[in-house]
Amino acid sequence: MDLNEYMATCIAQVERELNRLLPAEDVIPTTIHKAMRYSIFAGGKRLRPILCMAAARACGGQEENALIPACAVEAMHTYSLIHDDLPGMDNDDLRRGKPTNHKVFGEGIAILAGDALLTEAFAILALVRPVPLYSVRDFIAELAAAGGSRQLIGGQTLDLEGEHKQLNKNELQAIHLGKTAALFTTSLRLGGMTANAAPEHLDALTRFGTHLGLAFQVVDDILDITATTQELGKTVGKDIAAEKSTYPHLLGLDGAREEANRLTQAAREALNDLPADHVEPLSLLTSFLLDRTH
Amino acid sequence: MDLNEYMATCIAQVERELNRLLPAEDVIPTTIHKAMRYSIFAGGKRLRPILCMAAARACGGQEENALIPACAVEAMHTYSLIHDDLPGMDNDDLRRGKPTNHKVFGEGIAILAGDALLTEAFAILALVRPVPLYSVRDFIAELAAAGGSRQLIGGQTLDLEGEHKQLNKNELQAIHLGKTAALFTTSLRLGGMTANAAPEHLDALTRFGTHLGLAFQVVDDILDITATTQELGKTVGKDIAAEKSTYPHLLGLDGAREEANRLTQAAREALNDLPADHVEPLSLLTSFLLDRTH
Numbered sequence: 001m002d003l004n005e006y007m008a009t010c011i012a013q014v015e016r017e018l019n020r021l022l023p024a025e026d027v028i029p030t031t032i033h034k035a036m037r038y039s040i041f042a043g044g045k046r047l048r049p050i051l052c053m054a055a056a057r058a059c060g061g062q063e064e065n066a067l068i069p070a071c072a073v074e075a076m077h078t079y080s081l082i083h084d085d086l087p088g089m090d091n092d093d094l095r096r097g098k099p100t101n102h103k104v105f106g107e108g109i110a111i112l113a114g115d116a117l118l119t120e121a122f123a124i125l126a127l128v129r130p131v132p133l134y135s136v137r138d139f140i141a142e143l144a145a146a147g148g149s150r151q152l153i154g155g156q157t158l159d160l161e162g163e164h165k166q167l168n169k170n171e172l173q174a175i176h177l178g179k180t181a182a183l184f185t186t187s188l189r190l191g192g193m194t195a196n197a198a199p200e201h202l203d204a205l206t207r208f209g210t211h212l213g214l215a216f217q218v219v220d221d222i223l224d225i226t227a228t229t230q231e232l233g234k235t236v237g238k239d240i241a242a243e244k245s246t247y248p249h250l251l252g253l254d255g256a257r258e259e260a261n262r263l264t265q266a267a268r269e270a271l272n273d274l275p276a277d278h279v280e281p282l283s284l285l286t287s288f289l290l291d292r293t294h
Numbered sequence: 295m296d297l298n299e300y301m302a303t304c305i306a307q308v309e310r311e312l313n314r315l316l317p318a319e320d321v322i323p324t325t326i327h328k329a330m331r332y333s334i335f336a337g338g339k340r341l342r343p344i345l346c347m348a349a350a351r352a353c354g355g356q357e358e359n360a361l362i363p364a365c366a367v368e369a370m371h372t373y374s375l376i377h378d379d380l381p382g383m384d385n386d387d388l389r390r391g392k393p394t395n396h397k398v399f400g401e402g403i404a405i406l407a408g409d410a411l412l413t414e415a416f417a418i419l420a421l422v423r424p425v426p427l428y429s430v431r432d433f434i435a436e437l438a439a440a441g442g443s444r445q446l447i448g449g450q451t452l453d454l455e456g457e458h459k460q461l462n463k464n465e466l467q468a469i470h471l472g473k474t475a476a477l478f479t480t481s482l483r484l485g486g487m488t489a490n491a492a493p494e495h496l497d498a499l500t501r502f503g504t505h506l507g508l509a510f511q512v513v514d515d516i517l518d519i520t521a522t523t524q525e526l527g528k529t530v531g532k533d534i535a536a537e538k539s540t541y542p543h544l545l546g547l548d549g550a551r552e553e554a555n556r557l558t559q560a561a562r563e564a565l566n567d568l569p570a571d572h573v574e575p576l577s578l579l580t581s582f583l584l585d586r587t588h
Contacts, residue, residue, distance in 0.1 A: 088401030107382030123438035144417035
């Protein structure tokens with residue numbers, strides 16, 4: 001199978017659905033809806049929605065049936081980027097090659113656009129169709145836990161507190177477990193849930209998502225050093241400028257590459273605990289994320 | 295019945311339940327949990343939880359059964375205050391007589407604490423017990439709509455855009471319908487839903503909450519002029535300082551008092567469309583909110 005084609009199909013479906021679900025730009029107050037749409041249609045990779053849809057397939061379901069949670073996790077991811085870029089947080093001017101939300105709409109609207117997308121994530125997920133094993137309550141609780149103060153926001157908190165400090169590998173990993181692995185994992189699990197996946201298959205998706213999320217972050221840290229600003233669409237070397245602890249900093253560039261390989265291998269092993277029939281998209285995505293250049 | 299006693303009982307139950315539901319201060323990362331608890335236990339009036347519980351009673355149910363949505367709306371209200379006080383929004387140093395969240399914890403943590411309480415609102419509401427007429431999906435959709443970009447966040451957006459402008463009465467009302475009336479109304483409706491209220495009773499609660507919310511805001515504007523800083527627990531005259539449009543500014547102090555009376559009367563009339571047996575707490579609360587001095 002052609003992974004690029006698979007991803008393009010998923011992305012087209014997710015973008016059509018997000019466009020349908022989010023308030024139009026001319027809904028009053030127009031500013032907030034323009035700001036929400038500016039960031040959610042800013043050319044993101046749609047990685048979490050693709051993971052969600054590919055996990056539904058891996059558990060014997062269909063990608064289309066995972067569209068609602070796929071849009072919900074993308075809304076949550078986008079809110080976290082808008083808030084992360086704010087002057088009171090990372091203070092970034094550039095995201096995906098475009099000015100960040102607060103650079104275009106001002107700080108107040110950017111805070112509100114993030115709040116609105118977070119709220120919208122739950123409004124969207126409330127539309128999910130329950131399955132025999134999982135109720136609407138289960139879907140909502142899963143997303144709220146991943147986005148909460150012990151996981152996604154917990155990771156952001158540790159990240160803020162770790163600035164200008166020399167962190168060890170465990171501390172760095174705790175940040176990325178929260179900031180990246182939690183939403184990867186929940187994207188996969190929500191997709192599996194739409195396919196009525198057995199609990200042991202959700203466990204396998206948790207192990208897969210945890211390792212994949214950590215590997216993704218190690219690769220990100222490496223690219224921050226080795227890629228060009230044009231390739232990344234954001235300022236290169238900003239981790240160093242912000243005195244952020246990174247894997248290459250802790251382990252050296254070769255050590256970081258070994259770590260990415262090790263984590264990718266662990267992710268791949270978790271896939272062995274899923275039924276073999278439909279696991280190919282997740283397997284190809286794993287290699288794609290390790291080998292990417294942006 | 296003694297309204298003060300009724301309110302004190304509701305408040306004690308809500309605070310016990312919030313304490314049980316929110317992560318403890320020693321849960322890692324401790325900073326975020328301290329910041330969340332700082333604002334949610336900062337001595338708020340718990341008006342929205344009380345409305346929620348009194349609406350359950352008015353619809354023939356019990357206050358205790360409305361505790362979960364009562365805590366959810368208070369979490370949502372508290373997040374909106376934290377974000378509203380940020381330097382990028384209203385830039386307030388004082389709230390309920392105490393330093394605002396970002397003054398104590400810094401701007402980054404305050405953004406995250408707001409995000410976490412918003413997320414927690416849905417985590418809490420997912421625990422609600424469904425009733426024959428209303429599913430978990432209905433409860434979540436109700437809160438997400440009230441908190442979203444057309445209502446609560448819509449009101450904040452209009453408020454931001456209206457600064458330093460001379461608004462007319464319709465524009466001012468649009469702000470308060472979003473910022474205040476939406477969450478009042480949803481607090482009442484969620485309480486009614488726990489009592490399996492008939493749709494026409496939810497409609498009556500919507501009319502009641504809309505007028506009560508607007509009346510509340512007119513009284514707030516009047517108190518910003520007539521009360522002392524000590525009574526209010528926040529800086530008096532800050533509306534004038536911020537060149538914000540207010541009801542007394544538009545209608546004069548006497549005109550604003552007439553408007554508050556008129557809206558309160560309209561709220562009272564909506565209560566006539568609820569069963570008469572248990573409506574006393576809501577009725578007493580209506581007078582209490584009109585006549586308050588802080």
